Amino acid sequence: MDLHKAKVFLDKINREYARMSKDPDNIMRIDVDIMLAYVRDLYDALLTEPAAVSVASTREAASRPAPPIPPPPPSVQTPPQPAPAPPPQPAAPPVDPPAPRVAEAVKNREPLPQVKPQPPAEVPATPPSFPAPSPEAEALFEFKQAVELSEKLSELPIPDLRKAIGLNDKLLLTRELFGEDSTAFEKALNTLNSFTNMEQAKAYLMEHCVMRYRWTDKKRIETARKFIKLVRRRYA
Numbered sequence: 001m002d003l004h005k006a007k008v009f010l011d012k013i014n015r016e017y018a019r020m021s022k023d024p025d026n027i028m029r030i031d032v033d034i035m036l037a038y039v040r041d042l043y044d045a046l047l048t049e050p051a052a053v054s055v056a057s058t059r060e061a062a063s064r065p066a067p068p069i070p071p072p073p074p075s076v077q078t079p080p081q082p083a084p085a086p087p088p089q090p091a092a093p094p095v096d097p098p099a100p101r102v103a104e105a106v107k108n109r110e111p112l113p114q115v116k117p118q119p120p121a122e123v124p125a126t127p128p129s130f131p132a133p134s135p136e137a138e139a140l141f142e143f144k145q146a147v148e149l150s151e152k153l154s155e156l157p158i159p160d161l162r163k164a165i166g167l168n169d170k171l172l173l174t175r176e177l178f179g180e181d182s183t184a185f186e187k188a189l190n191t192l193n194s195f196t197n198m199e200q201a202k203a204y205l206m207e208h209c210v211m212r213y214r215w216t217d218k219k220r221i222e223t224a225r226k227f228i229k230l231v232r233r234r235y236a
Contacts, residue, residue: 005045012038028175133206136216140224141202143232155229157236161189164230176223179213198235205231 016035020027158164165173170185178185188209195201205228209215215224 002045002048005048006042009038009042009045013042028180030171030175030180034171133210134216136221137206137210140210140215140221140228143229155233155236158230158233161193161231161234162186164233165189172223173227176220177209177213177215177227192231192234196235198232201231201235 013035016031016038020031020035174180174182174185178188188204191204192201195204210224214220
């Protein structure tokens, strides 16, 4: 039993339970999966046996004398039997050669009718999937220059958004800003990493995230601002 690992996972279970008990009516599926993962880790830690037992049993098995090998039974040789002679095969009847084929003259094929290409039909412009950005959406991207030293330290550049976001923050951002769709969240991070400036990132977030996942709602607006501030540091 690995008591150290068991203590670590038990503390994680207690913290997760305390967090879930604060708001039991809004427990998500992802919260249940995290709790189950911690319980499985605790179970594995309790079943872990010390390595000394296996080493001792190995030495004890190695010190035992090997059982004697019984002698092989005496082999009885039988005289070889002559192989039976194959029966005579009947002679095959003669086969007449096939008659030569006369190639027919190839007739001239009639030319295929020419089909005039049709001009491509005009595709009507499709209306946008979402309405124009609202003033609340524009307010999410407001930026104030840092004055205090602590604020400047919190705005240092980030080379890779995927490495700068911890596991707990990823779970929170996926649940609050991407409708619990982890694939959409990972795709957004990869796309934002490929941009070179904040203008490109803002256009992408406006078109694919802000209006789609309703970042302007009161319960999401603060999390959305923190995420956009983190994205801005990617291009600092």
